[in-house]
Amino acid sequence: xxGRWSRVESGVSFTPGTPERGDGNPGDSAGxxxxxxxWTGPSYPTGSAHARRSPARPPFVTAPASSPRQxxxxxxxxxxxxxxxxxxxxxxxxxxYPQLPPEPYLARLDQLAEEVRDxxxxxxxxxxxxxxxxxxxxxxxxxxxxxxxYYDPRNSFLNDVLDRRKGIPLTLGIxxxxxxxxxxxxxxxxxxxxxxxxxYAGDVLQxxxxxxDGGQVRFQDQAQEFLxxxxxxxxxxxxxxxxPASRRDMLVRLLTNLKSLYTNVGDDIRAVAAVERILLLRPxxxxxxxxxxxLFARLGRSEEAARHLRTFLSREPGSPEAPRVRAILxxxxxxx
Numbered sequence: 001x002x003g004r005w006s007r008v009e010s011g012v013s014f015t016p017g018t019p020e021r022g023d024g025n026p027g028d029s030a031g032x033x034x035x036x037x038x039w040t041g042p043s044y045p046t047g048s049a050h051a052r053r054s055p056a057r058p059p060f061v062t063a064p065a066s067s068p069r070q071x072x073x074x075x076x077x078x079x080x081x082x083x084x085x086x087x088x089x090x091x092x093x094x095x096x097y098p099q100l101p102p103e104p105y106l107a108r109l110d111q112l113a114e115e116v117r118d119x120x121x122x123x124x125x126x127x128x129x130x131x132x133x134x135x136x137x138x139x140x141x142x143x144x145x146x147x148x149x150y151y152d153p154r155n156s157f158l159n160d161v162l163d164r165r166k167g168i169p170l171t172l173g174i175x176x177x178x179x180x181x182x183x184x185x186x187x188x189x190x191x192x193x194x195x196x197x198x199x200y201a202g203d204v205l206q207x208x209x210x211x212x213d214g215g216q217v218r219f220q221d222q223a224q225e226f227l228x229x230x231x232x233x234x235x236x237x238x239x240x241x242x243x244p245a246s247r248r249d250m251l252v253r254l255l256t257n258l259k260s261l262y263t264n265v266g267d268d269i270r271a272v273a274a275v276e277r278i279l280l281l282r283p284x285x286x287x288x289x290x291x292x293x294x295l296f297a298r299l300g301r302s303e304e305a306a307r308h309l310r311t312f313l314s315r316e317p318g319s320p321e322a323p324r325v326r327a328i329l330x331x332x333x334x335x336x
Contacts, residue, residue, distance in 0.1 A: 071094075072277060083247040090158050093157035093159050105162050109178045112136060116132050116179065119136065130207075134215035145172065155171060158175075171254070186200065187199065187201070189250050190242055192226060196212075196253070210226065220242065275292045289309070293306070310329070
């Protein structure tokens with residue numbers, strides 16, 4: 001199923017994988033939000049067209065003016081509280097579906113909220129509203145985690161998630177957040193290690209919601225149960241694991257998932273597009289400058305590669321990665 005809107009053809013196919021328990025250092029809480037969720041990567045038959053980079057791919061061309069990228073850039077400059085999370089997530093999808101109109105999907109979220117209101121009658125107690133919200137999303141409409149094809153990139157595009165009613169923790173979490181915010185619920189994202197969660201942050205009651213597992217609810221002091229699924233009881237919950245995720249954090253995490261997916265299948269052009277948008281959201285993300293420089297180098301765009309690699313070196317001259325970056329610049333015939 002391809003969805004309603006035509007995608008940009010890439011010459012790359014994706015095969016499902018099996019979610020793993022984690023892919024990074026559990027103590028690195030600052031970097032967790034920037035790691036792909038459960039990525040193991042697809043596999044391709046040896047010698048197949050997808051097992052190697054296609055020589056027929058056109059050269060990289062940056063996004064034209066008045067494009068989804070330009071709209072995204074305008075949104076990225078807003079204060080975090082003013083970012084329309086769902087709209088910007090749909091702008092990310094528009095680079096894959098250029099004719100995608102955001103409005104019908106934003107209206108879909110409005111409609112979900114109206115369905116919750118219809119079930120509430122005169123009830124206004126927030127925990128009851130939350131219960132009905134989860135009932136509408138997961139029981140009535142059947143939203144669920146896509147366990148069968150976790151690494152399908154459509155799981156990261158909000159329009160596809162709304163059309164297909166399946167996704168990854170982050171995109172399903174965005175659906176829960178957006179519908180809950182429309183209902184006035186005190187919900188926030190949580191950049192939990194390798195598995196995005198939603199928190200109901202009431203004045204008295206603190207709950208964690210797993211958007212991937214049917215909206216399963218736990219008290220916050222039961223967070224260890226979520227972590228045990230990833231690390232098998234080897235890691236204890238830290239306060240940093242439960243820090244709230246800003247809207248910008250969530251968008252960076254979404255793009256980082258896409259970046260890692262594309263990098264692992266050798267689609268450097270789409271990986272570049274993901275990193276460029278991360279840098280619009282986080283201009284000081286030095287590691288992204290390094291990664292963008294390496295991607296440009298692989299694409300044969302030496303000037304762009306040099307600009308980003310030099311930016312990385314100017315900001316982190318003593319980094320353990322600096323010698324390798326300087327060597328790459330010399331290989332490109334450029335003075336570091």
